[in-house]
Amino acid sequence: MSRRTMIEAIRDAMAVAMERDDNVVVFGEDVGYFGGVFRCTQGLQQRFGANRCFDAPISELGIVGAAVGMAAYGLRPCVEVQFADYVYPAYDQIVSEAARLRYRSNGDFTAPLVIRMPAGGGIFGGQTHSQSPEALFTHVAGLKTVVPSNPHDAKGLLIAAIEDDDPVIFLEPKRIYNGPFDGHHDRPVTPWSRHPLGEVPDGHYTVPLGRAALRREGAAVTVLAYGTMVHVAEAAAADCGVDAEILDLRTLVPLDLDAIEASVRKTGRCIVLHEATLTSGFGAELAALVQGACFYHLEAPVLRVTGWDTPYPHAQEWDYFPGPVRVARALLQIVEA
Template sequence: MARMTMIEAIRSAMDVSMRRDENVVVFGEDVGYFGGVFRCTAGLQQKYGRNRCFDTPINESAIVGSAIGMAAYGLRPCVEVQFADYVYPAYDQIVSEAARLRYRSNGQFTCPIVIRMPTGGGIFGGQTHSQSPEALFTHVAGLKVVVPSNPYDAKGLLIASIEDPDPVIFLEPKRLYNGPFDGHYERPVTPWSKHELADVPDGHYTVPLGKAEIRREGSAVTVLAYGTMVHVALASAEDTGIDAEVIDLRTLLPLDLDTIVASVKKTGRCVVVHEATLTSGFGAELAALVQKHCFYHLEAPIVRVTGWDTPYPHAQEWDYFPGPKRVGEALVEVMEA
């Protein structure tokens, strides 16, 4: 075991994968010599050479398009899009090529690529460095979508994603990179003032895709969250004293529906929390699934707590986030319904 931040855990995952499989290659903007804008790839080029960890032009469509061609040839690219906000020029490549390659070739080709992206706010990055676009990818058949909430899961999920035969969108919450993110905070002192360290195995291990984790057991209400919002949900349950069961989804696609349904049938109530905007957010899909599978067990309406339906507000960043106060109010609301 080693004590790692999420950044270090992600770097360790790529290191382990590159050491085990010479077909794993890492590339993207500034990931080589500089080691990535968040330092997630620091040292990999020096260790594995410029043919396996290299820099690219500022061209996300070319980064992803090249990765798809490499994957069809037999390599396993793990590429970085510097911020999730930059992925839109590559969206056509992801949707029209990567997601469909297995199906359109009748299984003759697969597309084992991972597209890593820092997601969400927390660094005062404004409208072009802070978006949470996960719903754009969960809508696409053929993709897998992963959002870790802690260093241990980040490493295990990333190794599993690299070893997966199909394309994986790997979203890394920036607020959790260095932590510690205490979900009680409504605002940080400084975004990078402290470090959250977790016990993470040095070597190879995987966390299975498509399996949620119950972070807090409870019997009064189920809270569905992922990424940073897992910590907010845990803090809200503690602050309110409500016996909430907090589920960390970890993988949005495929979704662990069995764990969700079992929990909601037990508690009879459900609150969904995510940082992205409300309208057409992934929480709407979660609410629809809970409604379908747990209707006769629900004792209150399902409540969603999300970001605002506005362009990302730079100056009001920490008011935009669902914080423990807003989530706590939702917990009280469903308990009193």
């Protein structure tokens, strides 16, 4: 075991995968010599050479398009889109090529590639560096979508994603990249803390895609969350005293519906929590699934606590986030319903 930040765990995951399989390649904007804008790939080029970790032109379409071709012919590319906000030029390659390749070729080709993207706010990055676009990918058949909440899971999930034979969208919550987010506050205390967040096993291990993790056991209400919002949910439950059960989804597709059903049937209440906007966010799908699978066990309507239905508000981002005050209010509301 080593104490590591999420950045260090992600870097280690790529190193482990590259060491085990010569077909794993890493590339993207500034990921080679510079080591990436967040330093997630720092040292990989020096260790594995410029043929396996290299810089790409400023063209997300080109990065993902090249990765699809590499994957079809036997490589396992793990590419970085510098911010999730930059992925839109590559969306056609992801949806029309990567996601469909296995199906359109009747299994003759697969697309074993990972697209890593820092997502979400918390670094004062404004409208073009803070988006949470997970719902755009969960809607697409053929893609898998992963959002870790801690270094241990980030490493294990990324190794599993690299070893998977289908394309994986790997969204990394940058608010918890460098250390613990103090979830008890609605404002950043030390937003770039350098203190390690968790214990991470050395060497190779995987966290299976499609399996949620129970972060807090409770009997009054189930909170479904992922990424940074897991920490916010834990802080809110501790602050307001509600006996909440917190389920960290970890992967949105495939989704651990069995774990969700078991928890909601036990508690009879459900809150869905995410940072993205309310309308058509992934929480809408979760709410519909819970209503369909657990209707006769529900004691109150499913609540959603999310970001606003606005363009990302740079000057108000810490009000935009679903913070512990808003989550605690929802917890108290639903247990009293």
